[in-house]
Amino acid sequence: MKKIVYSLIVFASLFMVTFKLAQIASAGTYGQYGGEDESGKVMVDKLVRHPQTGVYVDNLGLNDPMYSAQATVFFKIIVENTGTRTLDEINVVDYLPMYLQYISGGNYNATSREIRFTFANVAPGERRSTILQAKVYSLSQLPSELTVICPINKVVASSPQDGSDEDTAQLCIKKKPMVAPEAPKAGDPMALVMGLGSLTTLFGGFKLKQKYA
Known part of the structure; x- marks a missing residue:
């Protein structure tokens, strides 16, 4: 008889512990008062x-x-x-x-x-x-x-x-690097014009120097 009573007590205790754990798990999943736990993300x-x-x-x-x-x-x-x-x-x-x-x-x-x-x-x-x-x-x-x-x-x-x-x-x-101006190529018409202009200026200066010497 004592064994039966003891077995019933143990069974009841295990049942209560299991029930309590289930409540805790349920509250964690669905909130304290039931329903899904709403959250913002x-x-x-x-x-x-x-x-x-x-x-x-x-x-x-x-x-x-x-x-x-x-x-x-x-x-x-x-x-x-x-x-x-x-x-x-x-x-x-x-x-x-x-x-x-x-x-x-x-x-x-x-x-x-x-x-x-x-x-x-x-x-x-x-x-x-x-x-x-x-x-x-x-x-x-x-x-x-x-x-x-x-x-x-x-x-x-x-x-x-x-x-x-x-x-x-x-x-x-x-960063775009600074590009140096390109030197005139040989035979470049612009280089020829610039060269002739320099010679004209030099010749004119020489004539003025002779005139006022």
């Missing part, structure tokens, strides 16, 4: 405009067309709520790389070189985007020891409700 994508086609791409490397000094550069930032709950706000911080001057888009801090802006009330599955405009430094402001420069532009998007995400976009800047 932030995703950000950073793109740079192709200097020839005008299409926005992820990156521009050494084998792609390059920007030159004082060229205008456009960046596109796309944020998306991939979750199931509306996000009250998505805060975006773009870090403008060296050798680029800020032109427009967002709120720019010249000291930190940060561009900040916010997207409000982003619904589930909704995408928002904005365009940032910058300009490559002048030739004299670019490093003299480098022919090609490839700065990387970083952006971070975050929501108080659901973490953050970040992305980068690269472009390359090619």
Whole structure:
């Protein structure tokens, strides 16, 4: 009899523990009060405009067309709520790389070189985007020891409700070397005219010197 009672007690205890664990697992999966646990997810994508086609791409490397000094550069930032709950706000911080001057888009801090802006009330599955405009430094402001420069532009998007995400976009800047004026080729008609002009001037000066000697 005692063995039967003991077995029943053990069975009841195991049943209660199993039931409690099932409740905990259920709460973690479906929320404290039942139903799916809704959450927002932030995703950000950073793109740079192709200097020839005008299409926005992820990156521009050494084998792609390059920007030159004082060229205008456009960046596109796309944020998306991939979750199931509306996000009250998505805060975006773009870090403008060296050798680029800020032109427009967002709120720019010249000291930190940060561009900040916010997207409000982003619904589930909704995408928002904005365009940032910058300009490559002048030739004299670019490093003299480098022919090609490839700065990387970083952006971070975050929501108080659901973490953050970040992305980068690269472009390359090619410095165009100074071209020295080409010397006149032998037999060049312009060289002949310039030579005759010099002889005429020299001869005229010699005649004047004889006249007033």
